[in-house]
Amino acid sequence: MHRARGMNALTFSRRRFLGVGAGTMAAMAATQADSVFRGYGAHAGVHDPCTDGRVVRTVCELCFWKCGIQAHVLNNHVTKIQGSPLHPLSLGRLCPRGTGGGGLAHDPDRLVRPLVRVGPRGSERFEAVSWEVALGTIAEKLEVIRRRHGPEAVAMFNHGAGASWFKHLFRAWGTNNIAAPSFAQCRGPRDVAFDLTFGAEPGSPETLDIAASDCLVLIGSHLGENMHNTQVQEFADFVAKGGDLIVVDPRFSVAASKARTWLPIRPGTDTALLLAWIHVLITEGRYQREYIERYAQGFDELARHVAPFTPEWAAAETSLDPELIRSTARRMGAAAPAALVHPGRHATWYGADDTQRSRAIAILDALLGAWGHRGGIFVPAGMRLAPYPTPPYPSARPAADRRPDEAPFALEPIAQGLRRATLDSDPYPVKAWFVYGTNLIQSLPQKAETIRAIQSLDLLVAVDVIPAEIVGYADVVLPEASYLERYDDLIGLSWRRGAVALRQPALPPLGDSKPGWWIAKKLGERLGLGAYFPWRDIDDYLEERCRRSNLDLATLKRDGVIVGPERASTVEEGLALSFHTPSAKIELSSERLRERGFDALPVYRRPADPPAGFFRLLYGRAPAQTFGRTANNRQLGELTHGDRLWLNASAAARLGVRNGDRVRMVNQDGARSEPVAVKVTERIRADCVFLPHGWGHTARGLRYARGKGVDDGDMITRVDVDPVMGGTGMRGNFVSIQREG
Template sequence: MGDLAKLAALGRAGAACGMDAGGLLVPLGAGGPIAPLGAGRGGGASAAAVDPTAPVREVRHAWCQMCGPAKTNCSTLCTLENGRWTRVEGNPNALNNGRHGTCSLCAKGNAAPQILYDPHRILYPMRRVGAKGEGRFVRCTWDEALAAIAARLGSLCDQYGPACYGVLSPQAYPVLRTVGRRFLNVIGSPNYLHSGICALQRRASKTVTIGGAVCPPAQLDKTRLLVVWGANPENSAVNQGAVRDRLDALAGGTTVVDIRPLMDPLASKADIWLPVRPGTDGALALAFLHVIIGEGLYDRAFVEEWCLGFDKLADHVRTFPPEWAAPITGIAADDIRRVARMMGTMAPMGILYGNGIGDQAVDGHWACASICLIEAITGNLDVPGGGGAPVPPGKPLVRVAPIDALTERLPFSDEDRANGWCAGVSALVAPETPRWYQSPATWESGPNSAYFRALMGVANDEPGHLRAVLGQASNPFGATRQPARVAEALRKLDLYVVHDTRWNPSCDFADFVLPACTHYECSQQIGTKNGPEGTFVAVTQALAAPMGESRSDWDLYLGLAGALGLGADFWEGDMDACLREQLAGSGLTLEELRAAPAGVFVERPADARPPEPARCDYARLFASLPEGKVQCANAWIGGRVDNRDEEPLGCLPVYVGPPEGLAETPDLARDYPLVLSDVHAYRLCNHSYYTDTPALHALQPTPWVKINPATAARYGIADGDWVRVESPHGCVRLVAEYFEGVAPDVLMTRRGWWRATTPDDAAERARFAWQSDSSVLYDTDERRFDRFHSAMAKQTLVRIARWEEGDDDE
């Protein structure tokens, strides 16, 4: 399609939207780099001037999936030459990188074509013929696989009830929380198995402490002090504006305190770096509160009007001075006191805290709650430059309806009604948060069970355990803890189905392995981005036909629903009908979106952009909280039963500490004298995905562990040596990387190394000690998990030595 044709097509879309009064429809790419080779510009070249031997070049739109399947964080322009994807770049007009927009992509995004053309793709449906774990399969057809899965699932649901079916959540996965959740609701199961090591944990703690409406720090150009605590946007959101905003704030004079064990790139630019010992953030937060409250550095007017139980909190934190926290956290008492005073006196202050805090520590809830209370009592909520004060983007100019999850189809039990719970909550096999907490106001898409605890229910033959599990875009050996224990559960399942693009180790335990296409091989994902400048909407345009017999994540659910006789609830297997349902009332048609090579942007007139609202709107922010106030002594959760249905929760922050720690378990520390933790998100992979994508693997070819050179010298370890790292729970093989930006008593690695070091042979894959993933090192005593939101420890004590020949024979 030439430039004029593109412009005409987009003009028709604008007419259909009726946007001549409310906004200007901008034809993205017209006259720009996305025009086919040889297309005229400004009047155009004649046909005779076109080189007939030149490649046929076309540009299509796709949402990048390299931060997770079906996510719509970054819009990309994908160049095809003679039908083959050869180039990818960011869409400069799609609000990718904050308000400015660039053509940039991160390393993962730039490597995307390699996952489409990966020679190791699963291409055909397969049925297991050997014992679970042997990896012996024969090819079958999709019809055979779906019929057999449906028959087995139907039989299990008849025998044990629909709640015997659960689905593994790899992360915040748009397919699962929409069509996947709809499937759960229609068959009657609440058992969406959430990982317990993701942002949902952090959000739950914030919701019950300062309310769900408070957002991370915004308007950093107005922030005087930014405290970055356990967050690493240079790894997890490198192309989504956070890095640029931080650097701009630094250039503008913002003071930055960075609190995390590893000095990643942005930490090196901070004014103060506090290398907190992994798993001890709760102790540090309590010490900060001790100083801020004890020295009167809080906002008295705010506390008197908007805080509940402040006096109880003040009495409580008197017992946690910096001198108490110093030997626990590894940070000097004077440094703790200095930073606490900065937090109490430098305003506006914002605290950006991430997955390294509450999501991955056994006392993560109270660590998160304490951080929220620091920001609240210092008067830094809903002020420009503080927490909860973004510039409003304005109402979307194009409205795309969400996929209806049919939540009303999930049935109530008598127990649900008797306790005032939401439908299905009584049937959760391992409630991630307490049953009483799970409601439409607090969940992502519906009720959740905890991933690891639910699988352990199978391994331990607990009453009412799961019988059937779907693993979609999720490797349970890398997504949670202790793969050998996970294998026990997979062996005992009556039905385990994997749908993925590549073979992961759990496939050896599956009854059926089904080939998934990437989201670059289908056109089934609509996404929008809304900002003050306007609204962008686009659909992924297929860049290739599905490889082999692969099917999309969406089509898997539609096909399985059809095999179960539920096609009427799933658009009779037609995903386009679902897309049209989403676009109804938007003013756009599916055909118009698919014809727009770079999406559609509706510009907001300058005089229609929303003004910055009045701030300190505490009645709105705290409306969901008891008495409409910040919960210094938590009346929402205090005294109510925990997520194990066993004990009442407390109302004041407590420090539990890691299951194994230098201060917490000194006897164990004599044999295991170092602390190990891992980076949850990393810029060159997505958990265990993409570790062996050639372009990314070349940048990190070996599974590293960062070690302080002084520590390495004590153990005779040279930079680049293969080392043995052993905890009380397991052993891994890693490569030592000297790095002074980690404390001498701490080692840091990255999760998700599995595929880079796993043999091809199934028997070798079963020897879980042979791999390099930190998941084998951590404690999995479920009694230690966070009693509010199920967070697990991602730190342990270890010993380290050079890897010697024969170590892999143990």
């Protein structure tokens, strides 16, 4: 924590510690015979905000992990939030963001009235209107667009569990242009690679058996700074039991500090390392031979493919010690099948390389026998959830995001492809954007393109809780009740045991904000789609769905979650493995990729080096932040801000930059950042800098976040698109550091 606590921060710098072993124990074992309790009772005050409060078990929405939580309510205020002990993802524990959820619900900058824009787009000038007027305006404009261009001229962008109502609305309306930046700007390459290899995605949450693993390999995944609750819980258990942790990261992350081996790799060369590891496992016969013979195809081709990729070859690419490459591969092989290379999550790094790098991870996991084994990747169980019956959706033209043969393996529409179609009307015009819960100004790279596309629209609607940048461009703003103030659809969980969770309100909606289910239903009715919203209200909807799914709604309301029966999720528990690929086997070599003209096996392509005087810009997470959505949360603002630019100490000395100095970044295209404070540290290589993502807000409505830190997106003007699935690789940008003042 970099701020003073209380009154005397002076001791902070002289705090020291010393291991004293048994001596300490002896010292601690002394008694306090003469101590007297003089009370701190009601008059002396140990404040306890929760004793007479109400407790509501619901589902978090500070990130996408969807932990069960217990919200304590006192006097219409959420006083504290704990992890629900009943929910399998939280197990009674919670990350700092979820703990600070009250800071979202009680954010004084919340959107509380429907708004209609009165100034130019982006001016953030609005007048408050009634819901009648707001929804009427939207319906009228959508009808005009439908008459002129067809229903597909409407695109919907979304993020989060609450989006389900609006996805339903726009499928009923007749468009397939429904995209989430969480695919092509984040986990897409990984999902595609695992789907190509194993016939299934690693899931969200990823079904990783970390606590039971004997060897865990992280490729850039900074668990602990990336606070996915369950995963971090298992990670800590893994570390505590002495599991063999291997961390590959240009930065000495928190996870790296816990590793038996940290491999400070040259950024962008991960595929070379992965190929060399595969080489060692195969040439030394340390892979799971029986598993591969039984379940996999393409092994001989793989063996031939990796023959040249020796650790010595990879050492030259990665800057790592070849003996360390060899010995880490051997350690993985020794732990297998209770060994696991983490599939990662945010995988849109270098564009052309991304699906192939993720394929190399998947292949390595296959050689280790990780898929389906204890201590590897378990096969999850779900729970049957029957839909509330509604009419079939009308047929609609394919999404406009891709031209023929573009990104053939995309599993979902590509968000930046819809932006492109908006600008060039190819294959057809896109004239309206409906944006739910994603700040497209920050969540899509190449901000200028996004703004250009927005300026060409006939209609932009934003549904949000806080006035993020995208809201400032909207024609109509619909204020949604926060996650602590609304019901959402039932939330299914695929995990060791399946589960269904309920998001339910702990507070009434703030001001004139409304829950998403209500907004979608009212808008649907105005658009003549009332048949798709036959439920009277949310209670009717939930009761009917629960009845059809054999779930007791009263139990869900009491416990917040219903957990399904025990099921085998690993071979050790009796699971029979099956793979939903065309060959019904693990596809080490991918015929599907080959048929479409891609490499059937991962090929390493050397990334461009930073030009002289430049650093590669890396970005990532800080534990108390989720994208930019938490930067305005005043509770989270009490914690250490992850808003500094990490710069290697030797590089800083060369540049004459000291810790805390303010600098500007200037990237390879001349883009210039706002000033940012530097964290001078040994904990990063000298050829890159690191910036936590989600800062640099410019929206005037975000009074707390505005002006804090800088947005890495401002420096991401170059995007390398993954031709396999359309992901936007964003780590091919280089910045120089210029001292400010």
